[in-house]
Amino acid sequence: MTPQGTIKILIISPIAETVQNWLFNAMEEFSVEFYSSLTGISGIDKLQSIKPALAIIDSELSDINGMSLTAIIKNTLIGSKTEIFLFNLNTMYPDIKADQICFKVQENNLRDFLTSQSRLFVEKIELERRHEDEIIKAKALQYEYLPEQIDTENLQVHYVFSPYGDLSGDGCDFWLSDNDKTKLYGFLFDCTGHDLTSFSQCSEFRMLLKKNLRLNEMGLYSSLSQVVESINQDLFMIDKDPPTAAAIVFCLDMEKRIFHFASAGINVILKKEISNLNYEEVITPSSPFGYEPDIKYEDESFELDGIDGIIISSDGFTEVMVSNSDDLPKENIAKHDDVTAIFINIPERSISR
């Protein structure tokens, strides 16, 4: 970016002018300067002098393969800081350095890909520029909120917290019961988006979930569904147009060997039998928080006999896990959302009577 904040985009392609027109029309409201090169060699030279935030490189250049050009650029000091979209790929070699790739597709699909991805990139830069300090603080804070992983003889609880961008719209927490450590309480939630607004919503949901699940631990609720219903009602009491989020609360009772849960929009849990390598889905239909104020949620449970693994996750995780399914569009294979998951491992000895 220039000191004035204009975002520079360099297009290296025999059809640079066409691409530039697509992007220009799609990003009229942003302060963007476009530069173009028709060949790879002139592109390298231009990139070093312009220092663009984004370079869009055609794989099919007249003088150098676009993938090699990308690797060369990425290994320079300036290029390493430049986001690179590589398009028109026919094949993919190891060690590809581009940040985004697009195989050879029809022109309208290429236009959609380049305009949507470039817009996302420019929006992100603009947001970062406007809220740089807040984002840095929020980014640090979201990691502070994460729980301590549990590693005991009877139970191992770990998590994956992988924001799509700087900030995640997901969150989770878990802990062992204060008095006897025989129960594992926890929750996981998924708010829309990955920006400061989502971060603020995450804080609200985290607070509500933790407070009410702690109250449940103290015996103020008789079931997890009551916890979820109470949170949902609170949301509507606080705001007549409340935020929406998907969430799940759970309690693993190690003595009674039962996993209890109540879901509000996180409708898939994965569990694994000891004799099985694969996880199976436990599907529990439920509406997200913020749908209707008087909605009823349900208590669910399953026994832990024969179970040695449970995964509770946002749908960003289940999507990539089941992406090999024939039912799903193949673009699911790419991670495109926040991914958060809690992995509960129950060593065999802890569940034998």
Next chain:
Amino acid sequence: MKYVSIKGTSAIINVPGRYDLCNTREVVAEAEVAINNKGCNSIIVDFEGTTYLDSSVIRDLVKLRRKIKAENFGAKNASGIVLEMLKRAKLENWLTA
């Protein structure tokens, strides 16, 4: 508009292919233009051609439904994974035809 068309006073949302986090905000923005600036007083989500739906879309549709009032909101032509996602969220009652 790319995803929203206007028929009388209804805004018709139709997202071919994948309807997810990548396009839901654009859809919401277009639907809000239809409501605020084009005089639309109802929303119909036509899932014809939609092959996938994720939870962020459901949450955004919940918000649009609240904005337009439940009686002015409906959906149609859901099948396959899209229908399954609506059922999982207990929202199959959105389907009007």
